[in-house]
Amino acid sequence: MSVTAVMQEVVAEPAASPSRLTVVQLLPALENGGAERSALEVSRALVEAGHRSVVVSAGGRMVERLQREGGEHVTLDIGSKSLRSLARIGPLRRILDGLAPDIVHARSRVPAWLGWYALRGLQPRPHFVTTMHGLNTPGRWSRIMTRGDRVIVVSQTVHDFVLSHYPRVDAARLSLIPRGIDPAAFPYGYRPEDIWRNRFAAEFPQLTGAPLLTLPGRGTRLKGHADAIALLAGLRDRGIQARLLLLGIVEAGREAYVAEMQALAQARGVADRVAFSPPRSDVRDVFAVSDLVLQLSNKPESFGRTVIEALSLCRPVLGYAHGGVGELLAELYPAGRVPAGDVNKLIERAAELLVSAPPIAPLQRYRLSDMQASVLALYRELTAMPRVSR
Secondary structure, eight states, X not given: OOHXXXXXXXXXXXXXXXXOOEEEEEOSOSSSSHHHHHHHHHXXXXXXXXXXXXXXXXOOTTHHHHHHTTOEEEEOOOOOOSGGGGGGHHHHHHHHHHHOOSEEEEOSHHHHHHHHHHTTTOSSOOEEEEEEOSOOOOSHHHHGGGOSSEEXXXXXXXXXXXXXXXXXXXXXXXXXXXXXXXXXXXXXXXXXXXXXXXXXXXXXXGGTTSOEXXXXXXSSGGGOHHHHHXXXXXXXXXXXXXXXXXXXXXXXXXXXXHHHHHHHHHHTTOGGGEEEEOOOSOHHHHHHTOSEEEEOOSSOOSOOHHHHHHHHTTOOEEEESSHHHHHHHHHHOGGGEEOTTOHHHHHHHHHHHHHOOOOOOOOSSSBXXXXXXXXXXXXXXXXXXXXXXX
């Protein structure tokens, strides 16, 4: 929907009931990523509760899903890191003025800055919410994410990060709402059908006949692919046969990095036991046939969604004990924690888990419905308060 079209849509929109909320979420685009998935999950919950959900972004492949689930989309590039983005403040203000939202929820820094200035002068001013999805480099540029009337942080790690780097932030404005997964999408004890198993074995014959280690993550050094290869070589040296799938490493523009990791696997003598894969849509099935799911990021991450997905399926997770990953493992699967960067300890713990992994209980937290309910409760709490001008 264009800026002009949204004005026509606003006119056509029936009068809202007093309890019906209009929530506008601001994102750079709707292509892929955790912030984008969370935005769609919240949008679906809003629609199911009878509220109006609108997303403003530059568009992308997830727009069709948003609209199919009852959300609305307004196309405006509010994510470009360029001074030209300042020209979008006026169009964004007109969109917001026409929609008259109760809540404006920014999930990224450029949209947050543009939203902050677009809200100036609007009467009544919508409540402004931000979500800190990551551990952005501290500074004036990132500080905008702490300026919401409420600031959603996705883990205790992010909560502590905010208070450490932005000491003037009132802790009362921080709302800890972890991301969640749908247990129905990652059912406890799930096992893929034989037809999928046979197809997977035909696609990756080098992964058959031994325990499978899976490291999900895009093709960047941050994700710890070199440590996973060192782990595989270390297990072989202990006489433990294993295989490794680097799931998601193959991406356009990352060819040199993939070639580097392939050369490393060759040098360590495990090239015939490693598979390199682009992102896949059957992650649930891959995790379900994995003997260990790895999380080896060499820098702390804000959350660790794949930890929850694997544990929900009742699959063991082995990861570095820092950031959101370490936080989740400490609570849900302590046996899977090892000191960050300690490859020797990683090998030792992997060998133990492959022999006898502690049982995994069904998830009682970090469910998608928990996250959705908490965000909607926060929206309702804010709208019960008087609006203020800024």
